[in-house]
Amino acid sequence: MRGDSDEQLDALFRVYREACPTPEPGANFMPQLWHKIESSQTLGFTLRRFASAFVTAAVAASLALGVYMAMPRTAAPNPAYYSSYVEALAAANTIDTPDIVAPVRLDLGEN
Amino acid sequence: MLVDFELIKRAQAGDGAAFNEIVLVYRKRILGTITRLIARPEDVEDVAQEVFLRLYFSLDQLRTAEVFEPWLYRLTVNAAYDYLRKQRRRQEYRMSDLSEQQMLMADALAGGRVERDERDQKKIRESVDALLGVVSEADRILLMLKELEGLSLKELEKIYDIKENALKVRLFRARQRVLKAFGATAKGKEPARAG
Numbered sequence: 001m002r003g004d005s006d007e008q009l010d011a012l013f014r015v016y017r018e019a020c021p022t023p024e025p026g027a028n029f030m031p032q033l034w035h036k037i038e039s040s041q042t043l044g045f046t047l048r049r050f051a052s053a054f055v056t057a058a059v060a061a062s063l064a065l066g067v068y069m070a071m072p073r074t075a076a077p078n079p080a081y082y083s084s085y086v087e088a089l090a091a092a093n094t095i096d097t098p099d100i101v102a103p104v105r106l107d108l109g110e111n
Numbered sequence: 112m113l114v115d116f117e118l119i120k121r122a123q124a125g126d127g128a129a130f131n132e133i134v135l136v137y138r139k140r141i142l143g144t145i146t147r148l149i150a151r152p153e154d155v156e157d158v159a160q161e162v163f164l165r166l167y168f169s170l171d172q173l174r175t176a177e178v179f180e181p182w183l184y185r186l187t188v189n190a191a192y193d194y195l196r197k198q199r200r201r202q203e204y205r206m207s208d209l210s211e212q213q214m215l216m217a218d219a220l221a222g223g224r225v226e227r228d229e230r231d232q233k234k235i236r237e238s239v240d241a242l243l244g245v246v247s248e249a250d251r252i253l254l255m256l257k258e259l260e261g262l263s264l265k266e267l268e269k270i271y272d273i274k275e276n277a278l279k280v281r282l283f284r285a286r287q288r289v290l291k292a293f294g295a296t297a298k299g300k301e302p303a304r305a306g
Binding site: 005006008009010012013015016017018019020021022023024025026029030032033034036037040 | 131134147164
């Protein structure tokens with residue numbers, strides 16, 4: 001059921017419609033629209049180029065990494081591969097290593 | 112439909128002149144709809160350009176001629192919806208002088224005795240704008256399309272891609288909320304805004 005309020009609201013919408021006349025498009029409507037279209041196209045083109053360059057760089061980096069990982073290691077062999085366990089241990093922990101032989105300093109601060 | 116599908120096909124193929132023609136045919140209608148949806152004449156052209164910008168970049172997705180107009184309306188609704196959401200974030204509507212506006216409208220309704228100049232029209236727009244603040248932007252647009260644009264439920268069904276019954280319920284609830292706010296402002300209370 002429609003009451004007085006409904007009719008008043010309908011009337012209000014009618015008044016509102018009259019208060020919103022359709023504006024005439026401005027002289028710059030079409031030039032501005034084409035400017036926006038061209039700007040968006042330029043932005044899209046730039047983004048596509050950036051994405052394409054990024055993909056190319058990522059593929060190149062992957063290939064380079066793959067080649068590097070596939071190459072046999074020849075330079076500076078690890079002592080663990082050519083000496084006994086004791087020799088490798090001795091090489092890693094020499095007796096004159098300052099970190100091992102230096103006295104422990106206790107910092108007894110005043111706090 | 113105001114344009115034939117051949118023209119749309121040409122525009123889809125990248126013919127700028129064809130797209131131009133489509134814009135020239137529809138822009139006045141779109142400007143009118145947006146004016147009523149957003150109630151701010153100063154921003155109408157911007158929103159209309161946004162609609163045609165979206166049309167330009169999505170035209171290749173259109174498959175059949177019958178859906179062109181509902182689809183253009185959908186783009187219009189979406190652009191108006193985005194605009195209203197941004198606006199709502201930016202500012203709070205002034206509701207305090209709504210009763211005064213309603214008196215002005217009552218005068219206007221009483222036989223057009225009041226000469227409405229641009230200032231009065233602005234006040235009416237602001238009042239209705241504030242009144243519609245009690246419903247969400249989506250419901251506001253739906254209500255406007257039904258009440259002001261005079262679109263049928265069938266047409267709205269095509270635009271929103273929602274069943275008619277669901278639309279009816281949504282429209283009814285939105286209208287009830289606006290009616291409640293309308294009643295409240297008539298009594299001098301400030302209606303609660305949609306969150």
